[in-house]
Amino acid sequence: MRSFVISTMALGGSARALANLANHFAARGDAVEIVTLHGGIDAYPLHRAVRRRELDFRASPRCSAESLHSVVATAARFPQVMQLAADAQTCAALRDVLAEEPREAVVGIGDATSVRVIMATRDLPVRAIGWEQTDPHAYGSAWHAARRCVYPLADALVVLMPEHAEAFPGARCVAIPNAAVPFEGDRARGTGDRRVVVGLGRLTWEKGFDILIEAFARIAARNPEWTLEIHGEGGQRAALQVLIARRGLEGRVLLPGTTRDTWSVLARADLFALASYAEGFPNALLEAMAAGVAPVVVSCGPAVASIVRDGVDGLRVPRDVESLAAAMERLMLDDDERAQLASRAVEVVERFSIEKVAAQWDALFDTEQEETIPCPPPAARCPLPLEVG
DSSP: OEEEEESOOSSSHHHHHHHHHHHHHHHTTOOEEEEESSOOOOOSOOOTTSEEEEOOTTSOOOOOHHHHHHHHHHHTTOTTOHHHHHTHHHHHHHHHHHTSSOOSEEEEESHHHHHHHHHHTTTSSSEEEEEOOSOTTTOOOTTHHHHHHHGGGSSEEEESSGGGGGGSTTSOEEEOOOOOOOOOSOOOTTOSSOEEEEEESOSSGGGOHHHHHHHHHHHTTTOTTEEEEEEOOSTTHHHHHHHHHHTTOTTTEEEEEOOSOHHHHHHTOSEEEEOOSOOSSOHHHHHHHHTTOOEEEEOOSHHHHHHOOBTTTBEEEOSSHHHHHHHHHHHHHOHHHHHHHHHHHTTHHHHTOHHHHHHHHHHHHHSOGGGSOOOOOGGGOOSSOSSOO
C-alpha cells in the first residue's frame, strides 16, 4: 500500500498533482490510498480503486498513549521548535491510523503535512517521504523551522526542481516534477471574432493577476476583439475588481469564479497567461499547454523555464508589465505564430508524461533507505532527472 496524506483534496495544485499520480498508480493495479486530515469536498475525480480515507483533524484528535509518547520523544530532540510539541497530539493521532496495517510508504504533501507524516512514522516500519509542492525560496512558511529540523529524518524529500533542495540542508532530496496529463475535451477556440486570454489560479497576491490586468489594459484598446478571463477565487477579488473598474475594463476583463471544469475553459482559450510572483511546478500551465494553448509566462521560478521552451512552445518574458503586454500583443496580432507555438505546446504531455513521472516515483519507492543519497552539492544535486528521454 502506498499512502498519500494531504490536508485536503479541495481545488489546488497539490491536490491536482496527487490525483493525477494516484489515479495512474491505481489504474495499473497498485494499492493506493489518499488520506485527508481536514476533510472537505474532493475537487478532482479519483480512480475507483483509489482507497479514500478522511480523518477530519480540524478539532483536537484523540490518540493513544503509545503514539503520543513516540511523537513527544521525537519532538524532544528539537526543543527550540515549540511547534512540534504543540502539534504532538495531531501527529500521534495520525500515527495511530498509519500503524493499523502495513504500508510500503507514506508520503506527506505540503510542508505541515510532510512534517506530521515524518513525526508520525518515526518508529513505524514504513518509508516516510515528504513532498514539497511550492518553491521554498519564494514562499515563507510557518513550518519552516520545523521542516528544516524534521526533513533530515525522512527517507526522502521530493522537491519539484533541483534548485529547491538548497532550502533543506541535510535532507535526502530528489527532484520529481508534476505530470502533464493529456487534454480531455473538444477544442472550441477559433470560432467567431471573439478571442480569449485565460488566466487560472487562486485570486491571491502571489498569482500576479494585478500585473496581468495592467498588461492587458495597455493593449486592450488596440485589440477590441480580445477579452481576459481569470478563473479562480480568493481574497484579492475585491482589489482586482477595483483595478478593472479603474482601468475601464468592465466587460473586457472577467472574473467568473472557480471552475471545476478546467478543460472546458482551456478548450475555448486562444492564449494563456501566467504572471505569478513565484511558482513551484504550475499545473495550470501544464494543463494549458496540454490543451494546445500557446502560453505567455513571466519569470517566476526555475520550473517555468523548464516547462516553456521560449520561442518554441510559448514565450517567456521578464516579470514586468511592459514585457508581458508586448508579448501578449505579439501573439494576439500573429495568428500563425500563436498557432505554431500551440502546436508544439502539446508536447508537454510527452516531455512530462505521467508514465515518466510515475517511473521516477517507482524508483524512489524501490530505493532502500541506506541507498537514498543525502542532498549533494549544487552541481550534483537530485539524482532523478526532470525529463526522461
